[in-house]
Amino acid sequence: MTSLYSINYHTRAHKRDAFIEFIKSLLLTPFVLHTRPSTASEEYGASGSKLGDKRTANKEVEKDANVERYCEILQCVEELIADHMAHQEQDLLELSRLSTLVPSIGRFFTALPLKEGFMRQDAKRSIAARRFVPPSFNDIRALLNDAQVTAIGPTIKLITFDGDMTLYADGADFARDSQLVKLIVHLLRHGLYVAIVTAAGYPGDAPKYEKRLSGLLDGFRASNLPGEALEKFYVLGGECNYLFRYESVSGHLRYIHPSAYQPSSVQAWANNATKVAELLDVAQETLLQCAREMGLEHSVTLIRKDRAIGVIHNDGSHLTRETLDEFALAAQRRLNNHQRAQLIRAGEEPIPFCAFNGGSDVWVDIGNKLIGVQMLQGFLGTKGDETLHVGDQFLSTGNDISTRTACCTVWITSPEETADVLTDLCQLLDQKKA
Numbered sequence: 451m452t453s454l455y456s457i458n459y460h461t462r463a464h465k466r467d468a469f470i471e472f473i474k475s476l477l478l479t480p481f482v483l484h485t486r487p488s489t490a491s492e493e494y495g496a497s498g499s500k501l502g503d504k505r506t507a508n509k510e511v512e513k514d515a516n517v518e519r520y521c522e523i524l525q526c527v528e529e530l531i532a533d534h535m536a537h538q539e540q541d542l543l544e545l546s547r548l549s550t551l552v553p554s555i556g557r558f559f560t561a562l563p564l565k566e567g568f569m570r571q572d573a574k575r576s577i578a579a580r581r582f583v584p585p586s587f588n589d590i591r592a593l594l595n596d597a598q599v600t601a602i603g604p605t606i607k608l609i610t611f612d613g614d615m616t617l618y619a620d621g622a623d624f625a626r627d628s629q630l631v632k633l634i635v636h637l638l639r640h641g642l643y644v645a646i647v648t649a650a651g652y653p654g655d656a657p658k659y660e661k662r663l664s665g666l667l668d669g670f671r672a673s674n675l676p677g678e679a680l681e682k683f684y685v686l687g688g689e690c691n692y693l694f695r696y697e698s699v700s701g702h703l704r705y706i707h708p709s710a711y712q713p714s715s716v717q718a719w720a721n722n723a724t725k726v727a728e729l730l731d732v733a734q735e736t737l738l739q740c741a742r743e744m745g746l747e748h749s750v751t752l753i754r755k756d757r758a759i760g761v762i763h764n765d766g767s768h769l770t771r772e773t774l775d776e777f778a779l780a781a782q783r784r785l786n787n788h789q790r791a792q793l794i795r796a797g798e799e800p801i802p803f804c805a806f807n808g809g810s811d812v813w814v815d816i817g818n819k820l821i822g823v824q825m826l827q828g829f830l831g832t833k834g835d836e837t838l839h840v841g842d843q844f845l846s847t848g849n850d851i852s853t854r855t856a857c858c859t860v861w862i863t864s865p866e867e868t869a870d871v872l873t874d875l876c877q878l879l880d881q882k883k884a
């Protein structure tokens with residue numbers, strides 16, 4: 451019989467990250483059992499300086515004890531990750547203890563210094579001192595980001611960024627006065643490859659990408675960086691379909707022909723226009739049906755491109771997160787079933803796609819960011835523990851989540867958070883150089 455717990459889990463799984471929920475649940479035990487309830491005298495305002503001093507001292511001791519308890523748990527999680535990585539090396543990933551506890555867990559490319567990260571995040575977020583609010587999703591997300599940046603600092607060679615909500619607001623252009631301009635220039639100064647891997651798909655159209663990235667490119671032109679460093683900047687559009695490189699002499703983006711970087715496994719489907727069009731037909735039918743079923747056919751417009759199909763809201767209407775998730779999940783399910791039934795039965799390889807909630811719209815793109823990051827890694831010669839992807843869409847209805855299979859990741863929710871992460875990374879790179 452299906453339990454209510456299981457039903458709740460499966461109907462909410464697309465809004466949850468299993469590993470973050472796992473850590474959150476572990477930290478909840480000390481929060482519940484050891485956080486001291488306030489005494490009657492504290493609650494009702496009994497005074498007395500000596501008593502007051504004692505209470506303050508007790509609170510400090512209590513906070514230290516909480517830090518210790520949280521750190522003890524995080525030490526255990528570090529050990530679980532180390533054990534998982536040992537299994538991973540022997541291709542026995544699914545046999546690790548962490549796989550048993552979190553069945554959907556993927557690969558790790560570096561160890562994660564969570565205890566060390568907790569001390570820094572606790573100083574910023576007062577996690578151990580809190581008595582009414584337990585460690586939250588955002589606390590754990592910040593902790594994992596901190597540990598990941600610290601771990602990859604010594605080895606990083608390539609950093610890839612999502613566009614919307616990671617570098618600029620949804621649909622906006624890269625602002626000239628964004629603090630991210632300086633930070634990205636600093637990463638290039640340290641000799642890193644920097645790439646923007648975005649869903650935005652403008653086939654071979656450099657001026658359109660240049661417009662979206664105008665503030666950053668202005669920053670490049672105004673910088674005193676040598677051409678060699680600036681030419682380590684790439685833009686990969688349409689998830690993995692259109693690659694450009696910054697050319698320092700002209701100050702513009704130059705299109706790179708796919709034959710220069712696409713492996714034969716990608717060329718096999720990328721050049722099959724008929725199969726791509728067929729898959730987009732199925733996606734179109736699914737999205738239209740979904741719009742009809744939700745009574746939204748007059749509130750949305752369908753946009754079809756060479757390698758993508760999307761639903762955007764009409765002027766004056768708005769799509770809720772729930773309706774966007776419904777579109778994305780319906781398309782994922784239908785296209786997976788379609789490919790399984792049609793192509794795999796015929797012995798053909800399925801065409802990779804990505805159906806995702808883009809924040810205010812929903813898209814089905816041919817290809818995905820996993821292929822995008824893997825191609826860049828092949829092209830630039832970097833490995834998983836040398837590559838970091840920064841993005842905001844890591845739920846199962848997002849388009850950044852697939853990169854977790856290829857590299858280290860950082861999950862941010864705004865360009866401001868991206869700036870915080872890059873500030874920490876730049877500090878580590880400066881220290882390494884010093």
Ligand SMILES: [Mg+2]
Pocket residue numbers: 612613614615616841842843
């Ligand atoms: Mg985004």
